[in-house]
Amino acid sequence: MMHFTEKRDIVTIKDLDFVIYLSAREIENRIREIAVTIAQDYEDKNPLFLVILNGAFVFAADLMRSLDFACDVQFIKASSYKGLSSTGKVTFSSVEELKLAGRHVIVIEDIVDSGLTLHSFMPTLMDYKPLTLEVCTLLDKPEARVFEVGPKYVAFSISDHFVIGYGLDFDGAGRNLPHIYQLIPQNY
Numbered sequence: 001m002m003h004f005t006e007k008r009d010i011v012t013i014k015d016l017d018f019v020i021y022l023s024a025r026e027i028e029n030r031i032r033e034i035a036v037t038i039a040q041d042y043e044d045k046n047p048l049f050l051v052i053l054n055g056a057f058v059f060a061a062d063l064m065r066s067l068d069f070a071c072d073v074q075f076i077k078a079s080s081y082k083g084l085s086s087t088g089k090v091t092f093s094s095v096e097e098l099k100l101a102g103r104h105v106i107v108i109e110d111i112v113d114s115g116l117t118l119h120s121f122m123p124t125l126m127d128y129k130p131l132t133l134e135v136c137t138l139l140d141k142p143e144a145r146v147f148e149v150g151p152k153y154v155a156f157s158i159s160d161h162f163v164i165g166y167g168l169d170f171d172g173a174g175r176n177l178p179h180i181y182q183l184i185p186q187n188y
């Protein structure tokens with residue numbers, strides 16, 4: 001189902017070709033930079049990272065391990081995206097188990113696309129009375145925005161093309177790729 005060509009810079013999943021776009025090294029370097037900024041803002045605040053599953057799990061793991069101050073993590077599962085485009089509907093599981101009251105909360109996202117996920121979710125989170133609430137996303141596609149949401153921390157701002165790898169999937173495949181790959185446009 002998924003195979004690497006000899007060059008290893010193209011992967012093919014279900015007949016779609018993806019080309020390497022952001023290397024593991026580039027991602028690692030950028031996370032180190034973001035971690036410095038987050039440290040400046042949150043070092044003494046024991047922040048709570050709220051990781052949106054599934055896509056953000058790899059980013060969250062690397063980001064948190066590059067922070068050397070006290071912090072905490074909770075997880076929530078969002079389902080919104082099927083195939084290559086949004087279904088226009090987002091559902092969250094186990095929201096009622098969140099414990100955000102009085103905490104400095106940083107939502108960790110894999111990618112902000114139309115903004116629908118955050119637009120649906122942020123007001124719900126506010127009901128749980130966090131002290132502060134911000135968003136940190138690995139990827140941002142500003143050109144695709146439909147709902148006005150502004151993530152405070154963005155690792156990479158990218159063009160509006162479908163990407164996979166480093167936690168992001170196409171139909172459940174590709175999450176384990178160490179690099180981020182972009183769909184080759186002629187496949188549309």
Ligand code: XMP
Pocket residue numbers: 055080081086109110111112113114115116117118161162163164168169170
């Ligand atoms: P919205 O439109 O709600 O999208 O801002 C956020 C969610 O949609 C998924 N998404 C993608 N997943 N490659 C993916 O693998 C992409 O290019 C992509 N664009 C959006 C993702 O789950 C994100 O949390």
Ligand code: MG
Pocket residue numbers: 055081168169
């Ligand atoms: Mg996905």
